[in-house]
Structures are given as C-alpha cells and as structure tokens.
Amino acid sequence: MSSRPLLLIPARLASTRLPNKPLADIAGKPMIVHVLDRAREADLGPVVVACDDAGVAEIVTAAGGFAVLTRADHPSGSDRIFEAIGRFDPDGRHDVIVNVQGDLPTIEPAPIRAAAALLADEDVAIGTLAAEIRIEAERTNPNVVKAVGTEIAPGRLRALYFTRATAPWGDGPLFHHIGLYAYRRAALERFVALPPSPLERRERLEQLRALEAGMRIDIAVVDTVPLGVDTADDLEHARAALRSR
Template sequence: MAAIGIIPARYASTRLPGKPLVDLDGQSMIQRVVAQARQANLARVVVATDDQRILDHVRDFGGEAVLTRPDHPSGTDRVWEAFEQLGQPGDTHCIVNIQGDEPFIQPAQINALVDLFSPAAPPPIATLIKPVLTDEELFSPHLPKVVTNQHGQALYFSRHPLPYQRQHPSHDWLAHHQYYRHLGLYAYQPQVLRQLTLLPPSPLELAESLEQLRWLEAGFAIQTAITELDAFGIDTPEDVARAGQRLARG
C-alpha cells in the first residue's frame, strides 16, 4: 500500500498572482513545498497545476507535475483530476492534499495523517488540528476552529470560536477550554475523494465558506490528528517578506 502527495498549485491569485513561482531565498515557493513533502512517507509527490509555466518549472527542478483543467472550483477537485491522470494507481490507500502555498510544511505533519490510514480501519478523511494558544488566534475569522468528539472526529468547523462559554467572559475562554484551530492539510481514501468531488455546495459550507462542512453535511467522518507544529501560508506580499525573514534566520 502507498500514500501519494498531490500539491494543487494555481497561477491566479487575487492578492499574489503567480504565487507558486514566487522566489523565496533562491527557490520558488512550489519547489520548497515539494522538497518538504519529499521528506515525508509518500511514494510520490505530484504537483497539480493549471498553468504551463508552473508545469515547466516543476519539471525543470526534477519534480513531477500534471496539467489540470483551469476551471476547478477547489483544490480538492484538482487533486482528484491529477490522481486520475496518474492512472489511479491501485496500490494507493491514501491521497494527501498538500497546500501549495505552505513552504514550511513539516514532513511530520504529513506523516501524522498518513499514519492514520491503517489497513484495518482507515478513516474516510483525515485532517490536522493544532491547539489554540492566543486570543488573537481564537477570535480570528481567518483561522477556522474545529470541535471534535471523544474519538477525535470532527463535529463542526467554524470561523467563530466554539463552544461559546456562556459562564465566562470571552477574554477568559482559553483558561477554561482547550480550543483547536484547523490546518488545511487533508488526506483521503481514493474512492472517498472521488465521492467528495460529486457533492454540491451545502448550506453550512456557503455560510462559513469552509469546504469541509460540505463533507460533514453529507455524512462523511473526518478524523483529526493533533500537531504542535504551526502552519505558515503565503497569501500576500507581506507574507513573502515574513517568509524571507524566517529563511534568513535559518
């Protein structure tokens, strides 16, 4: 059995056009993501892009890439098309969707999801969560939070802190409950990923602008794994500058 990592990488970006090709201390962002993913327990790492320039660049530095349709509504759909283009290898038990704008993704974070897919009882879907440490994280609508059951399965994702602690002032919530934020790294059983691409948008998804709520509404279980390692997504020129500073510090 094998796990495959697929990295969706679009050229268009409202705030940072050509984002995958942005230079970060001598290497492109997508090259750094590929290099990190290759250190994880993955049989293959493939970039799924909608742009010939990205395709050529990945192949130039020795990476594997496929050219996908430009009109996919989400990275999930792009990942499935890439897997189809690879011939849907029959020994694949796990597909990991790795964000193309996180050049500091850690192999241990990827492995934490792959390890959940035991042959005996693999989850349909898995994703990473991280303890919330500050009020800024807790109340930021840009950092989705997640509530889980006693088995670590997601009950709900929200841009608002959940649960609401009626008996405590909001500035004191972290002292009375362990909150978790969601990190956008997913893994799926191949046949489940195919089913997800056939689902229409759902009411909760549209309300929160969180695609994973569509899957929960459709009845799919999402297993979570906890990581203490942070995520660092790049969406703006300011993020590029911060990434450069981080690389300079080593």
C-alpha cells in the same frame, strides 16, 4: 500503514491576493519547490504537483519533481487534485491521497505523515490537522478556522464541526484547523461528486460538505501551524523563516 499513498500539491497561478504565488521566490527557490521538497521529505510515496500553468510545470520538472497540467477553471484544490489523480494514476494503484496545499512552504514532514496515519483506522474517510490556539486574538478571528472535535485518543480528535466562529464556548482549548487533508481515494471521489452543502456555503468551508454527508474526519493535533502564504506580508514572513534555516 499498508496503504499506497500519493501526495498531490495543487498549485494555481492566478491567485487574486498574490499573483503568480507558486513562483514567488523564497530563499532562492520558487515557493512550489519548497513545498515539493517538504512533501518528498515525508517519504510517504510519489509526489505530484497539480498545476494550471506550463511554466509552473517546467519549474517542478527542473527540480526533479513530477507535474500534471490540469484545467484552469477548477473551483477548488480538491477538484484540481482529483483531475490530476485520474491522469497520473488511472489504474487506481494509490488508495490514499494526501493533499498538501501549495502555499505552505514551511510545512514539516512529520505533520504530513500524521495526517496520513489517521487512515490506518478503516472507519476514517479523511484525516486532517489542527494545533491548539495560543494567541488570544486568534480565538475570535474569523480567518482562523476552528476545528471542533471530541478527543478519542491523546492528540487525536474526531471532527464534529469546523467554523469561523469562536467555538466551542466555555473554558478550554480551541484548535486552529490546518488545511492539509489525507483522503481515502474513494472518499475523495465521493466528496468531489457532491454538491456544495448548506453549511459549506454559509461558513465558506469546504470540509463541512464531507461532514454533512456523514463522512468521518479525524484530526491529528500537532504543535504548530505552518505559515500559509496568501498575501505579500505572508510572503515576507515566509522568506524570513526560511532564510534563518
């Protein structure tokens, strides 16, 4: 890629379901440091943690990372990283922004690179990830967001819709959307300036705002879904997974 990626990790301390989530200990390290390490291993460009707490920033700095303090009242991680970009790179040197969620301590470097690589096509505004659903119960679980797309190359879809419903109907694979995004910087700027869209409000899925605005999203299909940590049970699963490494 000829682009200059910047990797941003949004980290919000005041999680309602798991308080102080970025600082949760996993195998002897705070969760945010695990994500920082995985993002650095992707070797795409600088990695910055966008956080709303000085304690998180200090831990990131002690781990050899770079942190930017942002406002605490952002409605989404996208808004948080957009503020951080303006502080870290006001001159616009970085034209691709990779948003690695701060609660994915088991994310591997390869999927991060796969999302960014989608932007090698100049028509793509946003790249993201999905994995084929293998567990039957997940096909009907509204907490498992489905990515609906048309295959344009092996392992690559052009997104048509994202939904909590079971879709598409009929025989064939369903795809579990993974909330990691690579944005063209101009696309992110446009996205955060748009108001929440009708389908976004209805499905409670932020990425639908981009689709409703006519922005093209491509999806790289990967083998597995990284463990997202939202609850105490998720945290125990992450601890077990990373203890065995």
